[in-house]
Amino acid sequence: MVETGFIFRNMRIAVLLLISQYLLSGLAYGAEQYRVVKIADPFIELRTGAGRGYPVFLVVERGETITLLKRKTDWFKVRTKENQEGWVDLKQLQQTLSPTGEKTQFAGIALSDFQRYRWQIGVSGGDYGGAREINLYAGHRFAAHLSAELGITQALGSYSSSLAAKASLLAHPFTQWRVSPFFAIGTGVVSTHPRTTLVQTQDRTDQFASVGIGVQTYIARRFVFRLEYNDHIVFSATNAHDTNEEIYEWKAGFAIFL
Amino acid sequence: MEGRVRHISLSGAALLLVCSNVLLTTAALAAEPMTIDTEQVIKPQVKRTNVSEPRIDAEDFEVGVFGGMMSVEDFGVNPVFGIRTAYHISEDFFVEAAVGQSKTTKTSYERLSGAAELITSDERLLRYYNLSVGYNLLPGEVFIKGKYAFNTALYIIGGIGSTHFAGNDRFTLSIGSGYRFLATDWLAIHGDLRDLIFDMDLFGKNQITNNIEMSLGATVFF
Numbered sequence: 001m002v003e004t005g006f007i008f009r010n011m012r013i014a015v016l017l018l019i020s021q022y023l024l025s026g027l028a029y030g031a032e033q034y035r036v037v038k039i040a041d042p043f044i045e046l047r048t049g050a051g052r053g054y055p056v057f058l059v060v061e062r063g064e065t066i067t068l069l070k071r072k073t074d075w076f077k078v079r080t081k082e083n084q085e086g087w088v089d090l091k092q093l094q095q096t097l098s099p100t101g102e103k104t105q106f107a108g109i110a111l112s113d114f115q116r117y118r119w120q121i122g123v124s125g126g127d128y129g130g131a132r133e134i135n136l137y138a139g140h141r142f143a144a145h146l147s148a149e150l151g152i153t154q155a156l157g158s159y160s161s162s163l164a165a166k167a168s169l170l171a172h173p174f175t176q177w178r179v180s181p182f183f184a185i186g187t188g189v190v191s192t193h194p195r196t197t198l199v200q201t202q203d204r205t206d207q208f209a210s211v212g213i214g215v216q217t218y219i220a221r222r223f224v225f226r227l228e229y230n231d232h233i234v235f236s237a238t239n240a241h242d243t244n245e246e247i248y249e250w251k252a253g254f255a256i257f258l
Numbered sequence: 259m260e261g262r263v264r265h266i267s268l269s270g271a272a273l274l275l276v277c278s279n280v281l282l283t284t285a286a287l288a289a290e291p292m293t294i295d296t297e298q299v300i301k302p303q304v305k306r307t308n309v310s311e312p313r314i315d316a317e318d319f320e321v322g323v324f325g326g327m328m329s330v331e332d333f334g335v336n337p338v339f340g341i342r343t344a345y346h347i348s349e350d351f352f353v354e355a356a357v358g359q360s361k362t363t364k365t366s367y368e369r370l371s372g373a374a375e376l377i378t379s380d381e382r383l384l385r386y387y388n389l390s391v392g393y394n395l396l397p398g399e400v401f402i403k404g405k406y407a408f409n410t411a412l413y414i415i416g417g418i419g420s421t422h423f424a425g426n427d428r429f430t431l432s433i434g435s436g437y438r439f440l441a442t443d444w445l446a447i448h449g450d451l452r453d454l455i456f457d458m459d460l461f462g463k464n465q466i467t468n469n470i471e472m473s474l475g476a477t478v479f480f
Contacts, residue, residue, distance in 0.1 A: 035314060049409040051349045051397045070443070071316040072479070073348050077443065123389050125418045132429040134389065134418055154420055156429035158457075158464070195426050195459070221347060254353070256345070 034079075035068045037096040044093070046086025050075035058086055068093075114218040115175055117141060117257035122226060124253020129232075131157030135251055145172050149186075164190040166210070184212040190234060208234040208247075216255070224255040317444060320344040322477025324358075324448065330384055330423070331458070331467035333362035338471055342448075344392070352392045354415065358471070359385040362423075376460060377424045386454060388432045390417025400439070409440040421456050428456040434471075448475040 039062050046058040050072040060066060060080055066088075069077040074090040120139040127133065137151030146169065153164040168186025191205040214228030227250075234245040321343040328338035340358025347353065362382045368375055392415035400408050414435045421430045434452030441447055454469045 048399060048407065049397070051394075051409075053397055054399065054409070068314050071314050071318075072443075073318060073346050075349065076314070125389075132418075134420060134429075154427065156420060156427050161427040193427075223347060 036065055037068060037093070038065050039063065040096055041092055044088050046078065046080075046084070046088060048086065050077070050087045052089070054087065058084055111178060111218050113222075114178075114224065114257060119258040120147070120224065120255045122224070122253055122255025124226065124228070124251040126228075126249065126251025126253075128153065128155035128162075128249045128251075129157075129247035131155040131160075131162070133249070133251065135253065139170070141172075145175060146170065147172065149184075158195075160192050160194040162190050162192040164188055164208070166208075168210070168212075179215055179217045181213070181215045184210070184214065184228075184230070186210045186212070186230075204236075206234050206236045206245075208232050210249075219254075222256045222258070224257055225252075226255055227252045317479040318346045320346065320352075320446065320477045320479050322446070322448070322475055324450065324473040324475030326450075326471060326473030328358075328360045328384075328469060328471040330360065330362045330469050332365045332367075332461075333382070333384075334364070336360050336362055338473065340473075342475065342477065344477070349397070350394055352394070352413075354390045354392055354417070355387070356390070356419075357385070357387045359383060381423070381425045384421060384423040386419055386421040386423075386430055388417045388419025388430060388454075390415045390419075390432060392436075394438075395435075411438045412436075413438065415452075421454060423456075424458070424460055428458070430454050430456040444479045446477045446479065448477060449473075450475065 039060060041062060043059045043061050044066075045056040046060065047054040047056055058080070065081065067079040069079055069085070071077070072087075075087045076090065076093060077085060078088050079085050118141055120141070122137055122139075124135045124137075125133065126135070133153050133155040135151055135153045137149050139147045139149035141147040149166075149168045149170060151166050151168070153166065155162045155164070166186050166188030168184050170182045170184045172180055172182045174180050187207070187209045189205055189207055191203065193203050210230045210232040212228055212230035214226060216224050216226040219225055230249040232247040232249060234247060236245045237243060321341075323339070323341055325337065325339040327335055329335045338358055338360035340356055342354060342356040344352050344354040360383075362384055365376060392413045394411040394413045396412040398410050398412075400410050402408070412435065414433075416431075416433045419430045419432060421428045432452050432454050434450060436448055436450035439447040439449075450471070450473045452471045452473075454471060456467060456469070457464055458467045459465075
């Protein structure tokens with residue numbers, strides 16, 4: 001209950017932050033001018049919606065100028081000189097020119113951006129010692145082959161649920177590869193809450209250390225698929241005769257990089 | 259003899275100097291990228307303006323609220339409300355995070371027996387979160403009175419999450435579908451139907467429960 005309450009409170013703050021950021025950026029956009037470009041393709045097609053299935057209602061020819069209003073995924077909302085508005089695919093705008101005749105860059109995010117990424121935020125699901133888990137993490141690549149990560153994992157099993165917070169250090173030896181392997185070491189705390197239907201059980205909090213191996217693959221745009229395996233040693237031994245608990249974890253998920 | 263020794267040591271020093279010189283120059287060469295010195299006859303005085311995709315307002319994020327009714331197996335049909343946020347990866351796919359809560363009511367057993375309460379009042383509050391992937395299955399356009407056209411999409415969605423109910427966190431699978439009606443470019447109205455599937459062991463036996471949520475929502479794109 002306490003954990004969930006905590007998450008909910010934090011989410012509320014996050015949403016408030018998002019909204020305020022939106023309002024601020026809205027103000028900033030209001031002050032700025034729209035981008036005007038000249039068409040270099042033989043013609044471009046304006047659709048009624050941001051998708052390939054929407055009907056084409058207008059064709060604008062080479063040499064004419066259009067104003068770019070906004071973008072939704074790979075579709076741009078444009079306004080013609082006659083004040084007609086429609087949606088154009090990114091592919092058709094890649095040849096456009098600036099008013100002075102220079103070629104513009106509508107850079108889609110590519111593999112090369114993945115190779116240079118700095119920040120990553122992702123979610124994953126998997127198996128944590130027999131329990132099903134959900135995981136949220138954020139990472140910063142502070143050096144070419146090293147990154148630091150913070151993550152929260154909620155594991156939900158038949159006999160207990162647990163919440164773990166972990167800090168880890170990752171080595172990425174082959175950052176130039178599309179399928180890039182990594183090695184990780186980490187440490188953190190795990191708090192375990194046995195199911196209330198089981199009698200005479202207590203909550204407990206333990207420290208743990210982990211080693212892991214994984215792979216991350218660039219998919220498209222800013223998206224990365226990631227598969228990971230970790231071996232955790234939970235320092236749950238209370239005296240010299242006890243043994244520490246060992247938990248194997250595998251997880252798969254998606255991340256966005258910046 | 260002495261002179262020869264001095265001579266040798268002098269040439270030794272010279273050799274050392276040469277060696278260190280060679281090493282230093284190689285080091286310097288290694289430090290500097292290999293540049294071929296092509297002296298341009300006319301040097302252009304044009305200052306390049308940097309035109310990398312600026313100031314185009316990308317509206318790929320969506321955030322909003324929803325409300326509706328949720329049926330929690332054995333615990334009645336009750337109002338539910340929550341917050342959803344989504345990121346549109348492409349025109350086909352999006353990812354979504356949602357939180358919601360519903361105050362459930364007594365089971366029919368509790369009502370009929372009169373006294374026995376299975377769970378406390380606090381434990382009746384159901385709260386869930388989930389992370390999902392959605393696919394715009396049927397994008398389209400609707401027309402109202404021949405004068406107005408609106409973009410819509412029927413999507414399917416599925417994900418994982420956790421539900422806190424009756425004192426425990428329960429791993430939750432969610433599947434469903436929804437209808438997105440774009441009133442303007444930035445404002446969408448949603449109608450959603452979701453099934454939240456989780457285990458309940460409250461009645462002595464562990465069983466899978468299907469909990470249907472019907473909701474109406476509004477989101478803004480930014």
